Amino acid sequence: xxRDSEATRVRILDAAEAEFAAYGIAGSRVDRIAETALANKxxxxxxxxxxxxxxxxxxxxxxxxxxxxxxxxATDLPAYAGRSFDLYERFPTTLRLTTWYQLERPDGKLPAxxxxxxxxxxxxxxxxxAGKLTTAYSPLELLxxxxxxxxxxxxxxxxxALVRRPSRSRCREIVVESVRRLVDxx
Amino acid sequence: xxRDSEATRVRILDAAEAEFAAYGIAGSRVDRIAETALANKxxxxxxxxxxxxxxxxxxxxxxxxxxxxxxxxATDLPAYAGRSFDLYERFPTTLRLTTWYQLERPDGKLPAxxxxxxxxxxxxxxxxxAGKLTTAYSPLELLxxxxxxxxxxxxxxxxxALVRRPSRSRCREIVVESVRRLVDxx
DNA sequence: CTGAAATAACCAACTCGTTAGTTACATAGG
DNA sequence: CCTATGTAACTAACGAGTTGGTTATTTCAG
Numbered sequence: 447x448x449r450d451s452e453a454t455r456v457r458i459l460d461a462a463e464a465e466f467a468a469y470g471i472a473g474s475r476v477d478r479i480a481e482t483a484l485a486n487k488x489x490x491x492x493x494x495x496x497x498x499x500x501x502x503x504x505x506x507x508x509x510x511x512x513x514x515x516x517x518x519x520a521t522d523l524p525a526y527a528g529r530s531f532d533l534y535e536r537f538p539t540t541l542r543l544t545t546w547y548q549l550e551r552p553d554g555k556l557p558a559x560x561x562x563x564x565x566x567x568x569x570x571x572x573x574x575x576a577g578k579l580t581t582a583y584s585p586l587e588l589l590x591x592x593x594x595x596x597x598x599x600x601x602x603x604x605x606x607a608l609v610r611r612p613s614r615s616r617c618r619e620i621v622v623e624s625v626r627r628l629v630d631x632x
Numbered sequence: 633x634x635r636d637s638e639a640t641r642v643r644i645l646d647a648a649e650a651e652f653a654a655y656g657i658a659g660s661r662v663d664r665i666a667e668t669a670l671a672n673k674x675x676x677x678x679x680x681x682x683x684x685x686x687x688x689x690x691x692x693x694x695x696x697x698x699x700x701x702x703x704x705x706a707t708d709l710p711a712y713a714g715r716s717f718d719l720y721e722r723f724p725t726t727l728r729l730t731t732w733y734q735l736e737r738p739d740g741k742l743p744a745x746x747x748x749x750x751x752x753x754x755x756x757x758x759x760x761x762a763g764k765l766t767t768a769y770s771p772l773e774l775l776x777x778x779x780x781x782x783x784x785x786x787x788x789x790x791x792x793a794l795v796r797r798p799s800r801s802r803c804r805e806i807v808v809e810s811v812r813r814l815v816d817x818x
Numbered sequence: 819c820t821g822a823a824a825t826a827a828c829c830a831a832c833t834c835g836t837t838a839g840t841t842a843c844a845t846a847g848g
Numbered sequence: 849c850c851t852a853t854g855t856a857a858c859t860a861a862c863g864a865g866t867t868g869g870t871t872a873t874t875t876c877a878g
Contacts, residue, residue, distance in 0.1 A: 450853090487838090545734075550659065560791045586798070594781060601780055604739060605749055674867085677866080821876100824875075825875085829868105846851100
């Protein structure tokens with residue numbers, strides 16, 4: 447077998463992403479990641495450090511890449527909500543990782559996320575000053591509601607998920623439409 | 633010290649709720665729960681069974697409290713959203729427990745929750761038939777969006793939580809108002 | 819009442835499988 | 849033969865669940 451440390455790193459990252467998405471940080475097992483990655487456990491420690499640092503690497507590598515993949519347009523928040531919805535549909539793993547992060551890293555202050563939030567809030571404020579967005583809500587208020595609506599279909603408890611969901615396009619339509627209602631002030 | 637098994641059960645339940653809310657099922661430590669509850673670990677196993685069963689007890693307790701305390705009125709969903717918001721404010725552990733449950737118990741089918749959902753969906757349908765609620769959305773669609781809006785302020789990532797939130801009453805107002813916008817169809 | 823037996827509440831200390839993290843060694847390939 | 853890559857086997861600690869008791873409270877016969 448040809449030796450390729452970069453390929454091994456990638457296999458470990460992929461296996462770790464699946465493991466962390468499924469079980470969270472506390473519930474994940476380094477041995478299981480090694481097994482899935484067809485790599486020796488010691489290599490995980492050699493390449494990534496501790497389990498917590500491996501999670502950080504996974505989160506940075508996968509999730510942060512997607513933060514900027516969804517274009518943020520403060521003058522068209524309904525479309526932004528729709529794109530967010532699309533992302534949650536296409537990469538359910540990413541959303542799970544984010545949720546684990548929220549729960550298990552309550553003191554997290556990833557600079558990239560902070561910067562992304564600040565940029566969004568600034569863009570909203572700018573759009574408001576330009577008269578292109580309602581001033582009925584503050585930037586934080588708008589971002590909060592838009593985010594909640596965008597992920598509404600992915601917040602279902604297991605029990606509510608038993609009820610048959612509308613089609614994907616219908617769900618998307620509802621998300622976009624409800625954000626439109628929010629920003630189209632009288 | 634007077635012996636009172638019921639008081640001990642309550643102390644264990646309270647300590648377990650705090651522990652599970654903070655660390656989830658996999659991350660919680662039975663020893664820590666015992667310490668917080670000022671109770672012996674063996675009593676936890678005697679009264680509640682395994683760690684997983686203790687989580688079930690805690691979760692059922694919280695969920696039932698929610699169902700009991702938050703009256704569901706399909707003809708006034710904005711008010712329902714407001715009451716839900718109030719409960720999340722009063723018992724911040726509720727949403728965290730629910731999220732852990734979603735992540736760590738993806739196959740959960742708690743009868744109390746299923747029944748509560750069914751009842752809500754039926755009431756919405758009834759209100760729609762009586763012409764007291766918009767038929768622009770199906771019952772599941774309405775419940776989904778209303779729930780998301782009600783918990784919008786409690787879904788912040790650690791990074792977004794760094795931004796100073798509006799006053800509690802303002803947040804509540806936004807929740808109620810945005811649900812009103814949703815159900816007040818043209 | 820009384821006091822001994824029965825029962826309920828409680829606990830310190832244990833077992834034993836699991837798990838994060840390490841080490842000492844092996845092999846590929848330039 | 850030298851370095852990067854890889855590994856089996858290890859350790860030390862942790863953590864869920866158990867055991868074999870002790871202490872308090874209740875019961876009930878005399």
